[in-house]
Amino acid sequence: MHGLDRIVYFPQYPGMALEPATAAFLSTAGLPATRAFLVRADVGIDDPDPIELGPLFDLEDDEFECPPERRHWPALGYLRTTLLVIDPESGKVHAYAEGEEDSLVLHRDVESLAFCLTEFRKLLDARAQGGDTAALVRRFREAVTSFDPSPLEDVESEWNVMIAEILDGMW
Structure with a gap:
């Protein structure tokens, strides 16, 4: 990947x-x-x-x-x-x-960081192939939260900011 x-x-x-x-x-x-x-x-x-x-x-x-x-x-x-x-x-x-x-x-x-980076790459790749953005973001959130909830716990974390930008069409 x-x-x-x-x-x-x-x-x-x-x-x-x-x-x-x-x-x-x-x-x-x-x-x-x-x-x-x-x-x-x-x-x-x-x-x-x-x-x-x-x-x-x-x-x-x-x-x-x-x-x-x-x-x-x-x-x-x-x-x-x-x-x-x-x-x-x-x-x-x-x-x-x-x-x-x-x-x-x-x-x-650091394993959680590597996992999150990989899941984010999957999200971007699937979105580039025309995937449903909201469904892909939901899948990303579920995968990350089940592995380690901390990346998405704070609404102002960089991960949440990037997800919001993706949903707003900025990526």
């Missing part, structure tokens, strides 16, 4: 304190780079490419400061304009919406 050239693996670095299941998934299964999800290495930030939350906050010239306990959280990439990072202890994927200082737990783990 994604093609081998669109799967990005995250090597385990010495000193990277990721919980074991998260580290194993990222280094062996990886995450699909899609139209909606730009992996950290693809975002076009000049060298050096920050791999942690703290330096990404430091790039911004505004009033937001990275919480000290989160400075070393690994950055995964961007779900459109929302930065996705991993809580290294729990493995939960947090989302920092553009211009927001606080995060939202978007996925219970």
Whole structure:
């Protein structure tokens, strides 16, 4: 579905304190780079490419400061304009919406993120083939919620925003 050239693996670095299941998934299964999800290495930030939350906050010239306990959280990439990072202890994927200082737990783990990206790709592919948009969105919601309800729990999550845009014909 994604093609081998669109799967990005995250090597385990010495000193990277990721919980074991998260580290194993990222280094062996990886995450699909899609139209909606730009992996950290693809975002076009000049060298050096920050791999942690703290330096990404430091790039911004505004009033937001990275919480000290989160400075070393690994950055995964961007779900459109929302930065996705991993809580290294729990493995939960947090989302920092553009211009927001606080995060939202978007996925219970990286496997849930990969599942959601794959289901979203299926939705877009079926819609491109002329499928009924409302029915496809319903199927997407059901599949995602049965696997992990957290991506769709908050009405302002990036997933819900993208679904609303699809229903409004913006995709």
